Amino acid sequence: MRRMAKTGLTDADYAVLADFRYSLRVFLAFSESRAAEFDLTPQQHQALLAIRAAPDGKATIGYVAERLVLKPHSASGLVGRLEALGLLERVPGADDKRQVTLSLTEGAAGILAELSKTHREELRRLRPLLTDLLARIDAQG
Structure with a gap:
């Protein structure tokens, strides 16, 4: 096994x-494929x-920007x-009234529930592989 000096x-x-x-x-x-089935971008x-x-009252444009690693103006456009x-x-x-929070519509909540269910299933399917890879990273120190 070759080790790089630097x-x-x-x-x-x-x-x-x-x-x-x-x-x-x-x-x-x-994930991208599943989102597209609902005409959503990733x-x-x-x-x-x-x-x-988001915790209660925290779902703001600023929160979306933070969680998606976006600039606030980009998050604002996405929310729009x-x-x-x-x-x-x-x-x-x-x-x-200047403080605005964001709330999913009933339709969005249904779509998200479907997407989240299949994403959870896929992560469970991938868990052994990801666990093995993380263990290999730890083992190599």
Whole structure:
């Protein structure tokens, strides 16, 4: 096994990292395909998931930007497109009408439930492979 002097990485280190990245891409391709079945882009699906998973009162455009690693103006555009599709509603704050939280529509909640169910199943299917890859990374130190 060859070890690179400056990095301390071996061929096996590179191989396991490549295998791990490949496994992530397989999952992402699955996710993209499933989202497309509902006429959603991957980013739209991720936004719906982030909003649904947000703690109460935290589902704001800023929160979406943070969770999707977007600039605020990009998150604002994404939220606007989801709202135009009838998947999101903006809910003014009870005390401060300028503070707006985001809420999934009933239709979006149904779509997200279907997507999340199949994603959970796919992750369960991939778990042994991912666990093995992570163990190999740990073993190589």
